[in-house]
Amino acid sequence: MHIDSASREQLQEWEKELSAQYQRICEHELSLDITRGKPSADQLHLADKLDGILNGDYRAADGTDTRNYGGLDGLACARDLGADILQVPSEEVIAGGNSSLTLMYHAVLTGYLFGFAGNTPWRELENPKFLCPVPGYDRHFSICEQLGIGMVNVPMTDSGPDMDAAEELVRNDRDIIGIWCVPKFSNPTGVTYSEDTVDRLAQLGQIANPGFRIFWDNAYAIHDLEQQVNLPSIRSATLANDTADSVIQFASTSKVTFAGSGVAFVSSSPANLASLKQQMQAMTIGPDKVNQLRHSRFFAEFTMLKEHMQKHAEILKPKFACVLEQLEKSFGESDLGEWEKPRGGYFVSFNTRPGCATEVIKLAADAGVKLTPAGATFPYGKDPEDRNIRIAPSFPPLEEVDTAMSVFVLCVKLASVRKQLQMA
Ligand SMILES: Cc1ncc(COP(=O)(O)O)c(C=O)c1O
Structure with a gap:
C-alpha cells in the first residue's frame, strides 16, 4: 500500500x-x-524460588543480620550484584529498595533541593531544564513535570540522542542541568548508544553548568534478546574526560526477578553518592536487606544472572x-x-x-x-x-x-x- x-x-x-x-x-x-x-x-515464575531461599538464615556473608535496621548503602553482596549489572566497582554502588524510579526521583530531588557535590541547587536557577531525548520514557518526564523542571526535546537517532543538538543546547544554556538517558535498548526505540555518543555525552560535563548531571537509566542493561549487545562504559568515558561527577547510573532487578519486589541500584562518583546519602539518611534507616539477601543468594554468581x-x-x-x-x-x-x-x-x-x-x-x-x-x-x-x-x-x-x-x-x-x- x-x-x-x-x-x-x-x-x-x-x-x-x-x-x-x-x-x-x-x-x-x-x-x-x-x-x-x-x-x-x-x-515472574522464573524467580519463584526467591520465596523460601533464606530458609531461616538471615545472616549475610559479612555477618550482617539482615532483619535489623541499618546499612544505608545496602548489603555488600547486593552492591556486588548491582556492580555486576552496571559494570562498575561495588564501592560506587548503593543498593536500595524495590524501584530504580524511586532512586531517580530521589536523585532529582537532591539536585533540585540541595545540589550535587557542593553545586548550586537547581531550584535557585531561573529556569532549570532537562534535555529529553524523544521518544523517551514517560515516567522520567513525569518527575520533571511534577517538580516544575522544564524539558527540552532532543531527537533520538539510531545511535542515541542527537549529540550535535545536545551539545549546542548545553553550551548555550546554563539552566540545562540534566539529561535523561536510557542507553541500552532505549525505551521505547530499542536503540543502544554508540561509542561516539557515549564519549560525547561524557564530555558534556566540560561545557555544561557544573551542576549538570546525566541520568543514566540502564534499566535494560542485561535484557538482550539474542547475542549480547555491548554498551560502551560511561564510567570509563567520564574518567577519561575528568567528568566523573557528571553521571549518575541506575538499574534494578525489576525485569529480572519480581517487578514489584526487586532490588534497585544507583552508582556514581563518591562526591555524588555522599550528596545522595546526606538526603537519604533523613528519609530512612536502611533498605530492605532481607530482600537484598534473597537476591544475592538467588544470583550467587553473575553467570547465574x-x-x-x-x-x-x-x-x-x-x-x-x-x-x-x-x-x-x-x-x-x-x-x-x-x-x-x-x-x-x-x-x-x-x-x-x-x-x-x-x-x-x-x-x-x-x-x-x-x-x-x-x-x-x-x-x-x-x-x-x-x-x-x-x-x-x-x-x-x-x-x-x-x-x-x-x-x-x-x-x-x-x-x-x-x-x-x-x-x-
Ligand atoms: C527505562 C525505564 N526505567 C525504569 C523503569 C522502572 O524501573 P523500576 O521498576 O526499577 O522502578 C522502567 C520500567 O518500565 C523503564 O522502562
Missing part, C-alpha cells in the same frame, strides 16, 4: 474495504492490552518476533510507518505517518485493544508530529499479542487512508 502515490478513487476504495474489516473486528468485542512493559506471569536472563529472552523472543512479523508483512512494502527492530529491552517503537497516531490509538481502543496513549513518549504528553506509538508485547500471551497486532495494523491502515482523504 503506497498512500502518497494513490489516486482519490483508490483511497476511497481502500477506505471502504478497511472500514468493513474494522467493523467486523469491532463485533468480536475484544479486550486486549499492550500498553505497559510489564513482565508476564511466566517470566546471565542464565536467568536467557530464560527471559526465550519467553520474550516469540512475542517480539510476532510484532515484527506483523509490521513487516503489513508495512514492509508501504509508506504507512517506520519502526526499529530492537535486539533487547521491552518495546517496539512505531512511527505512523504524521498526524495519525492519536487516531490509530482511538480506533484500536474502540475495537478493544488498548495502546499506550498518544504522546506518552514525549514531555508533557505532546508528540509534535503525532506519530509515535509504543508497543509493549511482554505481558499478554502470544496469541493475544498476535490478535492485538492484527487490529493495530488494520487501524494504522484505516487511519492513514482517512487522513490522506481529508488532505486530498
Whole structure:
C-alpha cells in the first residue's frame, strides 16, 4: 500500500474495504492490552524460588543480620550484584529498595533541593531544564513535570540522542542541568548508544553548568534478546574526560526477578553518592536487606544472572518476533510507518505517518485493544508530529499479542487512508 502515490478513487476504495474489516473486528468485542512493559506471569515464575531461599538464615556473608535496621548503602553482596549489572566497582554502588524510579526521583530531588557535590541547587536557577531525548520514557518526564523542571526535546537517532543538538543546547544554556538517558535498548526505540555518543555525552560535563548531571537509566542493561549487545562504559568515558561527577547510573532487578519486589541500584562518583546519602539518611534507616539477601543468594554468581536472563529472552523472543512479523508483512512494502527492530529491552517503537497516531490509538481502543496513549513518549504528553506509538508485547500471551497486532495494523491502515482523504 503506497498512500502518497494513490489516486482519490483508490483511497476511497481502500477506505471502504478497511472500514468493513474494522467493523467486523469491532463485533468480536475484544479486550486486549499492550500498553505497559510489564513482565508476564511466566517470566515472574522464573524467580519463584526467591520465596523460601533464606530458609531461616538471615545472616549475610559479612555477618550482617539482615532483619535489623541499618546499612544505608545496602548489603555488600547486593552492591556486588548491582556492580555486576552496571559494570562498575561495588564501592560506587548503593543498593536500595524495590524501584530504580524511586532512586531517580530521589536523585532529582537532591539536585533540585540541595545540589550535587557542593553545586548550586537547581531550584535557585531561573529556569532549570532537562534535555529529553524523544521518544523517551514517560515516567522520567513525569518527575520533571511534577517538580516544575522544564524539558527540552532532543531527537533520538539510531545511535542515541542527537549529540550535535545536545551539545549546542548545553553550551548555550546554563539552566540545562540534566539529561535523561536510557542507553541500552532505549525505551521505547530499542536503540543502544554508540561509542561516539557515549564519549560525547561524557564530555558534556566540560561545557555544561557544573551542576549538570546525566541520568543514566540502564534499566535494560542485561535484557538482550539474542547475542549480547555491548554498551560502551560511561564510567570509563567520564574518567577519561575528568567528568566523573557528571553521571549518575541506575538499574534494578525489576525485569529480572519480581517487578514489584526487586532490588534497585544507583552508582556514581563518591562526591555524588555522599550528596545522595546526606538526603537519604533523613528519609530512612536502611533498605530492605532481607530482600537484598534473597537476591544475592538467588544470583550467587553473575553467570547465574546471565542464565536467568536467557530464560527471559526465550519467553520474550516469540512475542517480539510476532510484532515484527506483523509490521513487516503489513508495512514492509508501504509508506504507512517506520519502526526499529530492537535486539533487547521491552518495546517496539512505531512511527505512523504524521498526524495519525492519536487516531490509530482511538480506533484500536474502540475495537478493544488498548495502546499506550498518544504522546506518552514525549514531555508533557505532546508528540509534535503525532506519530509515535509504543508497543509493549511482554505481558499478554502470544496469541493475544498476535490478535492485538492484527487490529493495530488494520487501524494504522484505516487511519492513514482517512487522513490522506481529508488532505486530498
Ligand atoms: C527505562 C525505564 N526505567 C525504569 C523503569 C522502572 O524501573 P523500576 O521498576 O526499577 O522502578 C522502567 C520500567 O518500565 C523503564 O522502562
